[in-house]
Amino acid sequence: MDTFIFILEIIGTIAFASSGAMIAVEKKMDIFGVNILGATTAVGGGIMRDVILGVTPPTAFAKPVYILFAILTSTLLFAIVYTTPDILHSKIKNKIYDKIMLWCDTVGLGIFTVLGIQTASRLVTEDNPFFFIFIGVLTGVGGGVLRDIMAGETPYILVREIYASASIAGGIVYVVCRSSVGEASGMLLGLGVTVVIRALATHFHWNLLRIR
Amino acid sequence: MDTFIFILEIIGTIAFASSGAMIAVEKKMDIFGVNILGATTAVGGGIMRDVILGVTPPTAFAKPVYILFAILTSTLLFAIVYTTPDILHSKIKNKIYDKIMLWCDTVGLGIFTVLGIQTASRLVTEDNPFFFIFIGVLTGVGGGVLRDIMAGETPYILVREIYASASIAGGIVYVVCRSSVGEASGMLLGLGVTVVIRALATHFHWNLLRIR
Amino acid sequence: MDTFIFILEIIGTIAFASSGAMIAVEKKMDIFGVNILGATTAVGGGIMRDVILGVTPPTAFAKPVYILFAILTSTLLFAIVYTTPDILHSKIKNKIYDKIMLWCDTVGLGIFTVLGIQTASRLVTEDNPFFFIFIGVLTGVGGGVLRDIMAGETPYILVREIYASASIAGGIVYVVCRSSVGEASGMLLGLGVTVVIRALATHFHWNLLRIR
Numbered sequence: 001m002d003t004f005i006f007i008l009e010i011i012g013t014i015a016f017a018s019s020g021a022m023i024a025v026e027k028k029m030d031i032f033g034v035n036i037l038g039a040t041t042a043v044g045g046g047i048m049r050d051v052i053l054g055v056t057p058p059t060a061f062a063k064p065v066y067i068l069f070a071i072l073t074s075t076l077l078f079a080i081v082y083t084t085p086d087i088l089h090s091k092i093k094n095k096i097y098d099k100i101m102l103w104c105d106t107v108g109l110g111i112f113t114v115l116g117i118q119t120a121s122r123l124v125t126e127d128n129p130f131f132f133i134f135i136g137v138l139t140g141v142g143g144g145v146l147r148d149i150m151a152g153e154t155p156y157i158l159v160r161e162i163y164a165s166a167s168i169a170g171g172i173v174y175v176v177c178r179s180s181v182g183e184a185s186g187m188l189l190g191l192g193v194t195v196v197i198r199a200l201a202t203h204f205h206w207n208l209l210r211i212r
Numbered sequence: 213m214d215t216f217i218f219i220l221e222i223i224g225t226i227a228f229a230s231s232g233a234m235i236a237v238e239k240k241m242d243i244f245g246v247n248i249l250g251a252t253t254a255v256g257g258g259i260m261r262d263v264i265l266g267v268t269p270p271t272a273f274a275k276p277v278y279i280l281f282a283i284l285t286s287t288l289l290f291a292i293v294y295t296t297p298d299i300l301h302s303k304i305k306n307k308i309y310d311k312i313m314l315w316c317d318t319v320g321l322g323i324f325t326v327l328g329i330q331t332a333s334r335l336v337t338e339d340n341p342f343f344f345i346f347i348g349v350l351t352g353v354g355g356g357v358l359r360d361i362m363a364g365e366t367p368y369i370l371v372r373e374i375y376a377s378a379s380i381a382g383g384i385v386y387v388v389c390r391s392s393v394g395e396a397s398g399m400l401l402g403l404g405v406t407v408v409i410r411a412l413a414t415h416f417h418w419n420l421l422r423i424r
Numbered sequence: 425m426d427t428f429i430f431i432l433e434i435i436g437t438i439a440f441a442s443s444g445a446m447i448a449v450e451k452k453m454d455i456f457g458v459n460i461l462g463a464t465t466a467v468g469g470g471i472m473r474d475v476i477l478g479v480t481p482p483t484a485f486a487k488p489v490y491i492l493f494a495i496l497t498s499t500l501l502f503a504i505v506y507t508t509p510d511i512l513h514s515k516i517k518n519k520i521y522d523k524i525m526l527w528c529d530t531v532g533l534g535i536f537t538v539l540g541i542q543t544a545s546r547l548v549t550e551d552n553p554f555f556f557i558f559i560g561v562l563t564g565v566g567g568g569v570l571r572d573i574m575a576g577e578t579p580y581i582l583v584r585e586i587y588a589s590a591s592i593a594g595g596i597v598y599v600v601c602r603s604s605v606g607e608a609s610g611m612l613l614g615l616g617v618t619v620v621i622r623a624l625a626t627h628f629h630w631n632l633l634r635i636r
Contacts, residue, residue: 024582030632032589033582047476052259054268056478057548057555064554081635088635124269130276131269145362150569152578154364158236158245165244208242211293211300264471266480336481342488343481357574366576370448370457377456420454423505423512 004184005118008191012111013069015104017042020147021074022101025081026088027151037147038074039067042108045142049116049135053123102202105144105156106166110194113140113167114174114187133171140167140194161208162201170194216396217330220403224323225281227316229254232359233286234313238300239363243290249359250286251279254320257354261328261347265335314414317356317368318378322406325352325379326386326399345383352379352406373420374413382406428608429542432615436535437493439528441466444571445498446525450512451575455502461571462498463491466532469566473540473559477547526626529568529580530590534618537564537591538598538611557595564591564618585632586625594618 020041024034043060050058060066081087087097116139117132124131141157141164148155157164174190181189200206232253236246255272262270272278293299299309328351329344336343353369353376360367369376386402393401412418444465448458467484474482484490505511511521540563541556548555565581565588572579581588598614605613624630 025635027578027582028635029582030585030634032587032632036581036588051263051475052269052273054266054478057476057559061476061555061558062552067558078633078635082633085635128274131273134273134276134279135269149361149573150579150582152364152576154239155362157248158239158241158362161242163244164248208244209290209294210242211237211240211290211297263475264481264485266478340486343485346485346491347481361573364576366451367574369460370451370453370574373454375456376460420456421502421506422454423449423452423502423509 001184004187005115008111008115008187009066010069012108012115013042013066014073015111016045016108016143017070017073018077018104019101019108019144021077023147023151023153024074025078031075031078031082034078035071035074037150038077039070040150041143041147042070042073043067043143044146045112045116045139045144048142049119049139052135052138053120055123106195106198108143109140109163109167109198110170110191112143113137113170113194114190116140117171117174117190118183118187129175132175133168136171136174137164137167140171162198162206165208166194166197166201169197213396216399217327220323220327220399221278222281224320224327225254225278226285227323228257228320228355229282229285230289230316231313231320231356233289235359235363235365236286237290237293243287246290247283247286249362250289251282252362253355253359254282254285255279255355256358257324257328257351257356260354261331261351264347264350265332267335318407318410320355321352321375321379321410322382322403324355325349325382325406326402328352329383329386329402330395330399341387344387345380348383348386349376349379352383374410374418377420378406378409378413381409425608428611429539432535432539432611433490434493436532436539437466437490438497439535440469440532440567441494441497442501442528443525443532443568445501447571447575447577448498449502449505455499455506458502459495459498461574462501463494464574465567465571466494466497467491467567468570469536469540469563469568472566473543473563476559476562477544479547530619530622532567533564533587533591533622534594534615536567537561537594537618538614539563541595541598541614542607542611553599556599557592560595560598561588561591564595586622586630589632590618590621590625593621 017038021034021038024037027033029037043066046066047058047060050056050060113136117136119139120132120135145155145157170190170193173193174186177189178186229250233246233250236249239245241249255278258278259270259272262268262272325348329348331351332344332347357367357369382402382405385405386398389401390398441462445458445462448461451457453461467490470490471482471484474480474484537560541560543563544556544559569579569581594614594617597617598610601613602610
């Protein structure tokens with residue numbers, strides 16, 4: 001189980017670090033800014049979760065491995081774009097690149113949502129599903145909110161179709177199913193629901209109600 | 213006393229949720245963004261207070277009722293504007309609407325200032341008036357600062373005439389008077405001072421010194 | 425030692441308060457906005473550090489002296505510019521003023537980096553250099569990040585040449601040297617390294633890699 005969670009954590013870290021690093025690259029930040037924004041996106045949600053749960057120091061500071069992976073990912077992406085800057089301007093950019101970025105953000109959202117719930121239920125004995133799901137959503141969206149605010153953008157969560165709602169749906173599925181299907185399967189199920197809802201919403205341009 | 217505090221909390225929650233939700237509506241966010249910004253404004257200051265005081269998990273997460281009221285308020289406001297969008301563009305908008313928004317923000321500011329002080333003095337035994345007032349101001353302005361940063365605006369507190377100063381004045385009055393007039397009356401007095409100062413400042417266009 | 429640390433804290437507080445206050449002045453904020461931004465810049469990094477380390481309430485709230493110095497500094501600067509507004513528009517402004525602002529920010533960065541490490545090592549018994557340096561950088565850059573986000577600017581740390589890297593270098597020097605040269609000398613050494621690197625980088629326009 002520990003290995004399973006660690007693998008999820010690393011995948012989520014790499015996915016979110018990529019999304020933060022690439023926004024920094026697009027904004028022409030230097031290699032350090034790219035690393036800072038990548039790392040902030042990757043561990044920001046987890047730090048918020050730990051601060052809320054009273055975990056001191058937060059895991060991201062106590063165990064350097066996550067920030068290390070975030071920095072490796074960010075530096076690698078910077079190196080790729082630095083050596084082949086045409087990547088950002090080529091015709092294929094709009095199609096493939098945007099799709100990759102969307103997947104990184106979506107996978108990170110799904111993974112950190114279930115990881116947040118998992119951490120909260122390990123630390124808080126009282127069974128409070130509402131609270132667990134909230135912590136999950138905070139963990140899932142926190143890094144992206146910091147990323148967008150630092151980059152001077154309106155946070156994704158406020159303007160993108162079906163973003164936090166996908167995270168909430170995945171969280172509910174995990175919390176509801178885990179007693180019957182087990183922790184690991186419950187996490188994969190919740191993560192899958194978040195990713196599928198967000199992917200479908202993007203593909204079919206589902207939108208939530210909006211004032212005209 | 214508990215009932216009295218709970219009623220204040222709910223009024224403050226509804227007032228701040230309205231101010232956050234309407235800014236989201238004006239920015240053409242979807243129903244989810246409206247709920248997120250409403251809830252963040254309503255519980256943001258209290259979460260900052262609890263993190264500073266070491267209350268884990270913060271009350272907003274442990275007791276869902278506040279977020280629930282924030283969501284109900286935001287969804288209701290969204291529904292009203294969605295069904296009658298002319299509200300935002302009619303002639304009366306500037307007059308009445310702006311006034312309502314100002315009152316929501318002002319009432320929330322006053323209520324959360326005294327609630328912050330009340331929570332701090334319950335949890336911290338040492339009598340430190342400076343610290344209590346600071347926590348009060350943080351609780352009062354915190355949600356609005358988050359709202360403005362997420363909405364991409366310069367925080368109210370930095371640019372509006374007599375904003376944090378009204379909160380500080382109300383906090384001082386509460387802290388000074390409560391031993392003589394009692395907790396509940398002290399809170400109403402402090403809250404009243406904040407609201408009256410801010411209302412007068414807006415009505416008479418009082419301004420603090422500013423570089424020309 | 426306590427006196428030495430206190431003197432560093434006050435110098436850092438004044439330096440960062442100045443940098444925050446002057447940005448508020450440039451943005452034409454009123455006297456209260458200037459004080460809020462000055463105080464937030466001065467104590468923001470320390471509050472983040474204390475929240476991460478589980479120090480409740482954070483030192484800035486428990487001991488009013490730091491916020492008091494920040495307010496005195498901000499009010500004094502406001503008064504100077506208010507009485508002689510030409511300062512901001514004179515020919516000499518670009519040369520001297522920008523240099524003073526840079527030094528304030530640099531000295532604050534250096535001081536709060538070593539102070540953050542010092543606090544972390546006092547509170548956390550386990551010897552984790554990586555963690556200490558991280559807390560140091562967070563303490564050093566935290567106030568400036570809040571200042572920039574509240575002022576609506578892209579955080580310095582993301583776009584300025586050699587900013588967080590100077591803080592990291594100073595932090596490493598302090599952590600490595602303190603066992604041999606002692607705490608106080610180690611702090612001065614680390615602080616010196618941060619300041620010198622940042623000063624040299626600005627003078628010679630050193631830049632980190634950046635996508636063209």
